[in-house]
Amino acid sequence: MAEVTLPDGSTLEIADGSTARQLAERIGPGLARAAVAAKINGRLSDLLTPITGQATVQIITPKDDEGLKVMRHSCAHVMAEAICQIWPGTKLVYGPTVEDGFYYDIDLDEPIRPTDFERIEQKMREIVEADRPFVRKEMGRAEALEKLAGDKYKSDNIRRAEGDIISFYSHGEGFEDLCRGPHAPSTGKVGSFKIMSVAGAYWHGDPTQKMLQRVYGTAWPTKKELDDYLHRLEEAKRRDHRVLGRQLDLFSFNDAGPGFAFMHPNGMIIWNAIVDFWRAVHDRYGYREIKTPIILNEDLWHRSGHWDNYKENMYFTSFDETSYAIKPMNCPGGCLVYKTTKHSYREFPMRVAELGLVHRHEASGVMHGLFRVRQFTQDDAHIFCTPGQIEAEIIGVIELTFELYQAFGFEDFHVELSTKPEKHIGSDEIWEVATNALKDALKHKEIDYKINEGDGAFYGPKIDFHVRDCLKRSWQLGTIQLDFSMPERFGLVYTDNDNTEKTPVMIHRAVLGSFERFIGILIEHYGGNFPLWLSPEQVRILTISEKTNDYAGVVEAKLKEANLRCTCDCSDEKIGAKIARAHGDRLPYMLVVGPKEAESGAVNVRIRGGKENETMGIEEFLRIATKKIIDKTADLALNS
Ligand SMILES: [Zn+2]
Numbered sequence: 001m002a003e004v005t006l007p008d009g010s011t012l013e014i015a016d017g018s019t020a021r022q023l024a025e026r027i028g029p030g031l032a033r034a035a036v037a038a039k040i041n042g043r044l045s046d047l048l049t050p051i052t053g054q055a056t057v058q059i060i061t062p063k064d065d066e067g068l069k070v071m072r073h074s075c076a077h078v079m080a081e082a083i084c085q086i087w088p089g090t091k092l093v094y095g096p097t098v099e100d101g102f103y104y105d106i107d108l109d110e111p112i113r114p115t116d117f118e119r120i121e122q123k124m125r126e127i128v129e130a131d132r133p134f135v136r137k138e139m140g141r142a143e144a145l146e147k148l149a150g151d152k153y154k155s156d157n158i159r160r161a162e163g164d165i166i167s168f169y170s171h172g173e174g175f176e177d178l179c180r181g182p183h184a185p186s187t188g189k190v191g192s193f194k195i196m197s198v199a200g201a202y203w204h205g206d207p208t209q210k211m212l213q214r215v216y217g218t219a220w221p222t223k224k225e226l227d228d229y230l231h232r233l234e235e236a237k238r239r240d241h242r243v244l245g246r247q248l249d250l251f252s253f254n255d256a257g258p259g260f261a262f263m264h265p266n267g268m269i270i271w272n273a274i275v276d277f278w279r280a281v282h283d284r285y286g287y288r289e290i291k292t293p294i295i296l297n298e299d300l301w302h303r304s305g306h307w308d309n310y311k312e313n314m315y316f317t318s319f320d321e322t323s324y325a326i327k328p329m330n331c332p333g334g335c336l337v338y339k340t341t342k343h344s345y346r347e348f349p350m351r352v353a354e355l356g357l358v359h360r361h362e363a364s365g366v367m368h369g370l371f372r373v374r375q376f377t378q379d380d381a382h383i384f385c386t387p388g389q390i391e392a393e394i395i396g397v398i399e400l401t402f403e404l405y406q407a408f409g410f411e412d413f414h415v416e417l418s419t420k421p422e423k424h425i426g427s428d429e430i431w432e433v434a435t436n437a438l439k440d441a442l443k444h445k446e447i448d449y450k451i452n453e454g455d456g457a458f459y460g461p462k463i464d465f466h467v468r469d470c471l472k473r474s475w476q477l478g479t480i481q482l483d484f485s486m487p488e489r490f491g492l493v494y495t496d497n498d499n500t501e502k503t504p505v506m507i508h509r510a511v512l513g514s515f516e517r518f519i520g521i522l523i524e525h526y527g528g529n530f531p532l533w534l535s536p537e538q539v540r541i542l543t544i545s546e547k548t549n550d551y552a553g554v555v556e557a558k559l560k561e562a563n564l565r566c567t568c569d570c571s572d573e574k575i576g577a578k579i580a581r582a583h584g585d586r587l588p589y590m591l592v593v594g595p596k597e598a599e600s601g602a603v604n605v606r607i608r609g610g611k612e613n614e615t616m617g618i619e620e621f622l623r624i625a626t627k628k629i630i631d632k633t634a635d636l637a638l639n640s
């Protein structure tokens, strides 16, 4: 008998050699129907894998992230077969999953066009309907190479594959693909799918090689989830920050500075509102603020390690026969400020923030509005502390980070921990201490995290914070990076309680990341409908006729006195046109004033996106609006 431990800790006995699918059937017919794979002793496997001895087993369905990937990759195989059926000369390269879907790189001289998608999908539906089983076949490396001799792409895949056993998956006569697996049990289990796009892609990104065609698809467990996803994509297009940025006059770009954003007055109001809030929170968490120069001597960057590790992304300049670099990061400047005075352990932890303007040269192909820019303001900070204070400091940063995110309505976040990369400075021992400190802090806050092996910065391991916006798109915003090496390089010291000189630990951290990018994300997250506290223009007063212009002036003065950002529309247009324009400008509140309101000292309030209106005294409106600004409430309803 095999003894199986299930995820809930319960155990089950099944005949030795039973497959994972048989186990799923034992647990329940619903689970067996939904299952696409199984995790046996931590290893993701096909449902036909036999279970022997003592094993922990989790049946995987598309509800699990891994199951969704198995389902999507199986769908990629189905798409590959459909394409091969239509264009028999197609050579398959590889077909991995990506966020929200999958692609398959193919070598085919005839270009696939969007008008072909329907035809491919039709073939796919036939393959899915036939519900053909995925069958795994294994062989040795030499045999596999011989089998695929002449296919340069698949031979290359075999050479790159790990292990001695090479596997193939077929799903019915005539279609077989080199693949590590696992796969769903049959083609009927690939969910609801759609082919999304086709683009050119070089083999292994190598531009000297032939251009391949990359066909993108998406697949979801149900038709409804597919429809929701397609709806979110449409919504994202509608919310494109580059379009809204122009429409709301927030920012622009110019060929004079590719990748450098020009922030307009309306954009700067949002910017400054975020800065004010950011400063208030940082003040409460015990940070002090500095500002360091943008251009610094090149020697400094040799010393910091940036020259060796980051030169390709830096801008340089020279004058007076001296070479300078434009800072890509704020850290060296922060170290120089630290060095201006002597420090004692009594001052620690020292939390020093800087809204630092940095320049990083990105390839022009990756520019995308405010999302990828070459010049940006980072909400940086460096914490200098003793090794014993690391964990508490990390915990403090995590708390501050979550507080800031929640103020913008980001409630869904996840954390990733990145470990030592190949290109790094500092000893293995230092890396281990730093990595464990990050893990302990996350454990203390009971935060689940994902590990990205080898993805850390060259000077230390890091924690990254990702948030999901209202369209469920994930954005990496904040980061905490431990650094035991830069303080050494810059000769930073402090006097410890035993009167000896020691090197402080340096923690780099950013919460919002780049202000420019963060504003771009906010524009799409809110769809241009900013909460009151962030709206460039918060209130607009609309007169019904010129008879109430004087009264409108009185109302405007009162609002301005209460620090509300407001204007008056006293044009001689009809009130309906004024209201429509204010809605178009995404005005949170419109105050319509006519003779009746003037007489009673009232305003008739309309809310962005709403049809209703409500008359109330000016003071009452001021009370409500001011409270919403202080509380950073997103909801504009007058009674909430
Ligand atoms: Zn595969």
Ligand SMILES: [Zn+2]
Pocket (backbone or CB within 6 Å): 329, 330, 331, 380, 381, 382, 508, 509
């Ligand atoms: Zn730094």
